[in-house]
Amino acid sequence: MTDEGPEMPILYPMEGSAGRTGDWRIFRPVVDPEKCKKCNICWQYCPDLAITAANKEEDRAIIFDYEYCKGCGICAKECPFGAITMVREEGGD
Amino acid sequence: MTDEGPEMPILYPMEGSAGRTGDWRIFRPVVDPEKCKKCNICWQYCPDLAITAANKEEDRAIIFDYEYCKGCGICAKECPFGAITMVREEGGD
Amino acid sequence: MGTKLKDLMNNPKEVFYKGHFACAGCGSALALRHAIGAIADKVILVVPASCTSVYQGSGKGVSFNVPTINTAFASSDSVASGIKAAMEIKGKDVHVVVWAGDGGTADIGIATLIGACDREEDILHIMYSNNVYSNTGGQRSGDTPIGARTSTTPDGNTTARKMVPFIMMADNAKYVATASVAHLTDLVDKVKKAVSLKGFKFIQIDATCPVAWKVDFSNSIEVARLAVQTGIWPLFEWERDTGKVIISRPSQKYLDKENRKPIKEWTEIQGRFRGVTEKQLKALDADTDRQWNFIKKFL
Amino acid sequence: MGTKLKDLMNNPKEVFYKGHFACAGCGSALALRHAIGAIADKVILVVPASCTSVYQGSGKGVSFNVPTINTAFASSDSVASGIKAAMEIKGKDVHVVVWAGDGGTADIGIATLIGACDREEDILHIMYSNNVYSNTGGQRSGDTPIGARTSTTPDGNTTARKMVPFIMMADNAKYVATASVAHLTDLVDKVKKAVSLKGFKFIQIDATCPVAWKVDFSNSIEVARLAVQTGIWPLFEWERDTGKVIISRPSQKYLDKENRKPIKEWTEIQGRFRGVTEKQLKALDADTDRQWNFIKKFL
């Protein structure tokens, strides 16, 4: 019994609502900071927001969030400079 | 109880399914056979199939079916030769 | 195909027995008489909820002399697809024709319509438009012209009419045409042409409802004729195979706006436009231009 | 409006919390990230049944950081109309955006779509098309291209895709555009343009579903890019006020068929076209021509 009002089928925003989706990964993207030109093209194409954008001023390459990167490989494919390689995950890491 | 099969919501074709629709008439179309050129334009426009087409060969003017003519007056209006006039119905005819 | 008046007299059979339930002067009943009459020996009619489901007759019997399936409102083309599929499987060659109002086509029925078109079903959908839900007393439909008073737009409708024929062209139907109760041989031409083609065919008929339009019964044809003459209702055909529009003979003259009668000649004999504002008339005129512009692109 | 890549970084807020339920490489999720991201501070999302209702999250919480109303499949634009009406009455200025799949737009949702367009509701409908019912496992939709294998067309779909954008042009929407996950700044431009206009706006996005298209995840963008380069998916805008089409920059080159890559470059990297026949490819090519021809009429 609710005094406040009814139980509504409502969900609130949260990180990881689908769990630690990095678990789904079979291949892992790895960036070569040397090759990375900080163009952020990869950043734009990541469907999982798993790339922290590179910063030209700070000369910082992109950073992957392996908690959530699903390993689709789009970033590697779309990087015009071949700065990302997909590496097979080792089981049980 | 039907042995034959179910009672289906089916209706069969019949004349006067809406009754004697000539009853609805307030004005009655009357043709002047002299003026009628047997062009059958009126025939074509009658929504109630209440006109028997004129016959040029037999020199027969159109004929109204007052059982069903609803008195819309389209025929009179559309006759290019003013051969039809609409006459007020007398009550209780 | 040049249907002549005398051809109308040689229908395989009459669609109607006399004494149907349509109001005096009903445009829909008149259109049905000829359009379906021309193919009456091979037709199965599918009728969604509408005036047609009522005027065919009730209770005792039915005035239609062709097989008629009355269906739920939003379902006509799907029912027709099922019938056609069964007939094909049975090896029977028949024309399955949907006879639906503007509500049953442009509004609640648009999904079933577009779905069947998309599947390229071999059926003909005829939409008779009286621009409102006549059977329920005249509420706005998607095909209500700007300015028209209906029972749900007492100050006049504000939005452009839907122009289902354009949607069907965009949707790649096999054949699309418009017709009018004022031009019956042209209508019959189009119906015959449609059933001669395999695929999804669509015809929209401007069919006066003297009750909803508040037109004197006797003006039922005249008002439809004026719709053509004022350009309000362009008559044309479009074929998928050519991708081209052909303006029909009665409308050819009105391709040039110069030749059109003023729209007011059409509105003024209709009670539903009583109180129409100048602004609304302007918008109606603009929408008519839009329609012609669309058509012209396909000439 | 010339959105640049760096502008994408300055969204009012992120639409997504990380860790959503979309498959790896999902085009729809990527498109949503940017399209809705660009207007994330003022948006209310309406989502009919689709992959989006699933990938937003489940059970514990939701990955979307914008208010989201999940609705029955066939109802999105009507729900959006109701929300918008209420917001207007309350004096709140928000963008009510429908985010729907091709099934929820072109098929079961086409009536609610056209109805809202017809009423000139002030909402934006974004249709992300993966050309099938992805959420139920990949059945044919009205937007399935010719030749594509789906679980209900195992020998390849035979009918032309529906091209909802054309229907919306014919239906006189305020603004119609097509977009692609391969061209995200162009997409964002169009979304921003759309919400700046009052009336019914429609955008269709070609959004790869690597699962249904049987494309390697990593090719998710490449395949969409090829759709543009082969002419399969023309990018354009159309506005009601001008009645004119503008071909978008990424597609301009392909207006001329000469410049287009062969369609096979697009089909060959997709498992859904494995086994496609030459006849089907021809038909697909012809349908592509039809689409361009339609567009060209409005240039």
Add this chain to the structure above:
Amino acid sequence: MIELLQISRGGSGGVTGAKILAEAALYEGVESQAIPKYGSERRGAAVEAYVRFDDKPIRIHSPVVEPDIAMVLDTSLIERLDLLKIKQEGIIIINSKEIPKAFKGTNRKIAYVDATAISLNLGLVAGGFTLVNTTMLGAFAKATGLVSIENIIKGIEHTLNPRIAPKNVEAAKKAFEETKVETV
């Protein structure tokens, strides 16, 4: 309870007439109810309506089967009356110049008035119909005494558009004066 059966033609205002009668009864302090019988009636087709009057709340909702009063608005519809169903002690109100022969010898109370003439004279015509609905309400008041002519007038003014109400009031008044009641 007193029950009325009214027969008119679709489109001629019969349903509105019945409503006005119910409204007039209200002013009279009488409970009332007006039931139109719907089918798929089209303009010109015969339409029935029922009105009930009572001094206590009316709990009956079914159509009137054995009316105390029958009222016929269109002369051509008089033949539709089923005399066997109308209560013998009741009254029949018709739009007619005279008492039709058919009623002779039925020992019925008949009220009659040439409502068509009254309405025509006042220009109460629409869409080809001579509108006699309000005119006949005058006859009703006179014939039954159930509702005063004043309340009929109030009812008309309440229900109809002010543009057309006056003519209708005029017609009712005229009919009230001209209606004759005879037992045949």
Add this chain to the structure above:
Amino acid sequence: MIELLQISRGGSGGVTGAKILAEAALYEGVESQAIPKYGSERRGAAVEAYVRFDDKPIRIHSPVVEPDIAMVLDTSLIERLDLLKIKQEGIIIINSKEIPKAFKGTNRKIAYVDATAISLNLGLVAGGFTLVNTTMLGAFAKATGLVSIENIIKGIEHTLNPRIAPKNVEAAKKAFEETKVETV
């Protein structure tokens, strides 16, 4: 009744593997049932499936909660096993080169095989996944003896496309040979 819990990754064929197992049981003359646990599993996410075996018709339809046998297809998923729920006298079948440390001292019967290597060698790869579903069925046959390797093979041939069946049969056979069973 004997109950199996299988854990695999969405898209790696685990559900098909469970079906093949049920089919193989049929050839064995044993009643069986294969239940995939559906959620909104996406490619790559962990998926459970349950298989039951019995010598009489199975009337239980609910998911397996306390399995006799647990089988894990993806090395990285081993940590998902809840040892407390797996029957102590049961058996755990894993895709692994060796017995993971975590099992040490649990007094459990563990069957293990490097299914990934076997499958990779045979080219059983699709969409980035090494397909070990059928490979692990060989391990299952060896570890449990519930179903013969012959019937596993029959099951594979019945269920899979003839184009791909042979490799899968090969993999199952290989795994059958290589699987080791130890109690730790």
Add this chain to the structure above:
Amino acid sequence: MVGKTVTLTGNLAAGKAAEMAKPKVIAVYPITPQTDIIEYLSGLVSSGKLEARFITVESEHSALAACAGAAWAGVRTFTATSSQGLLYMGEWVFWSGYGRLPIVMPVVNRCLAPGWSIFVDLQDSMAFRDAGWIQIYTKNNQEVFDTVLQAFKIGESKDISLPVMPCLDGFVLSHTTAKVELPDPEEAYSFVGDYSDPVVEVDVDNPWAYGGLVGPEQFNIARRDLMKAMERAKAKIIKVNKEFEETFGRSYGNGLVEQYGDDDADLTLITMGTMGDEADEAIDQLKQEGYKVNGVRVRTFRPFPVEDIVRIAKKNHKLFILDRAVSFGHEGPLRIEIEAALKRYNLDIPTSGDIVGLGGESVPYKRIMKIAKEALRS
């Protein structure tokens, strides 16, 4: 303005009540015999007499969807439908019930096709007895007005939060003109109150997602709460009925059921809708003939007034249930549910019943008298 007595059709009575509750969004689709309700409101909105958005959607499915959208945005909403229209919006009827959206939607009861009939039976609304809506059936135009007004107050209460379906017999009420006492509009509005604290209100500054995937646990929490809300609704309806009486001097039994006649009668007739009124007439006439008959009109079919039925039944000898709908393959739904209620309390009272008035067949009090006499004999 003050209250006044007027004559109105049932449809107009519903329309006037809606008007006084001042809904903000009205989404509609026409269907006989409901259409006058929405046409009336259309006129009010277009003339500016009612400040609301009036949405003429393309189908009933969309009508209720649009109302739901507005309800999610936290404003008062209204629509009306009937028969095929109710079926066509069926998915949304369940959606808004289970979604706890307090929409008010009069249903003008009409037969379901095929055969096609526009007249009354209760088959349409009865089909939605599982859908999580409060259903209140009315006997006359006054009750139609009163019930539509009450519906907002009942459904929108935060502890209830359920959609409400006031039901009125097609044509028999919807198109019949009869006396209705209208309250002063301001008093009426203040009786209903603002919808100021909606249970859910979508808002850009407070993101959440409504209606997404949930597991069995959350699912059950929501459904159990709905079951409890229906229980609470019984008390609420009784309370609102009382408050209404205090304010406007009218009430309908205890709000859930209305009894007419004596507890110590030999027979209780159980009815719904206008048949209840005819039954009362029959009871009076039977009394004059020396029969002792009691009448119970079930006003709220949802929540189903189990306790009231049992309370009344206990005191009587026999029950006869008049159904105006059929659950094909079993019995009339009213009969089924009454029998279930009695069984649950193990009351040893014989029940019988009949299915009457389908397809618009009229059920005059004389027929009810005959039925009662037969029931008394058997």
Add this chain to the structure above:
Amino acid sequence: MVGKTVTLTGNLAAGKAAEMAKPKVIAVYPITPQTDIIEYLSGLVSSGKLEARFITVESEHSALAACAGAAWAGVRTFTATSSQGLLYMGEWVFWSGYGRLPIVMPVVNRCLAPGWSIFVDLQDSMAFRDAGWIQIYTKNNQEVFDTVLQAFKIGESKDISLPVMPCLDGFVLSHTTAKVELPDPEEAYSFVGDYSDPVVEVDVDNPWAYGGLVGPEQFNIARRDLMKAMERAKAKIIKVNKEFEETFGRSYGNGLVEQYGDDDADLTLITMGTMGDEADEAIDQLKQEGYKVNGVRVRTFRPFPVEDIVRIAKKNHKLFILDRAVSFGHEGPLRIEIEAALKRYNLDIPTSGDIVGLGGESVPYKRIMKIAKEALRS
């Protein structure tokens, strides 16, 4: 070809049965967890193994409409749906029931939204218990196959002419692989028989109009006939169950209800669907613990087996009813109807019940055991 034993999901079992009945028109729309059924048939049609027209419509409303069209044209038709899909075709569910169109449509039971869940409860098909469909609920994949096959024979009989809805628990049956004995396809087809004498067959040479306006009299003739057809359907289902046993060696109780356990038990558990199977397991286990429990699985909810319930109940002490759906504002529909049946026969047997398994909540036999023990105690 001869019969063989295979393993199949419940969905494939339904698909195979449909295949053997050779429907001529199949119109479909996808929805989880039903979709495999139609995908299977799609494959058969496209590969030419099944001579039929396969129509991929744009919604469920249209799917059932297209089937109805084909049924009007006198051919055998098939479709399948679930949950929201069933609701979305709701108007047509009633239309085809009242229109006496013998369509066969498996419903894979799934929850109704919102909250959104793709798992099983019976809320969806239960909502259509008034619609004039025969509803048969199944306990395992074998019964799914057998029931779909029987459905054509039952529904298409000219003296019945009703659509049939075989119901199977979503996922629990639809997606679970288990043993199914398939008959020889020719034998299966000859068991079903041709649909050679359809009740209605539209034909250009014999014009009539279907579904137009009718008066109360005709309306009642049709509805009374439907009521009678449902009564006849009971006998027909029993007969087909027997014939099926004679031909294929399998049967399900008497076709209407299936009893498991002893007449002289202390408690009867009443269930539907797979819960019936789990209950049987529970009963066996309880027996070992010394409890005497009887089980009744209601196989046909429509027509509702009043007589069978009464017959079995008479011999027992207590009834406990397990509902997997709720009629919000009253009780579980199974409980309501069983109580009504008992009341009608004035059986003095205590009933109680519980609502379980909503939202896909699993109801394992252990839980049923606990429930039974509690019921025995109270």
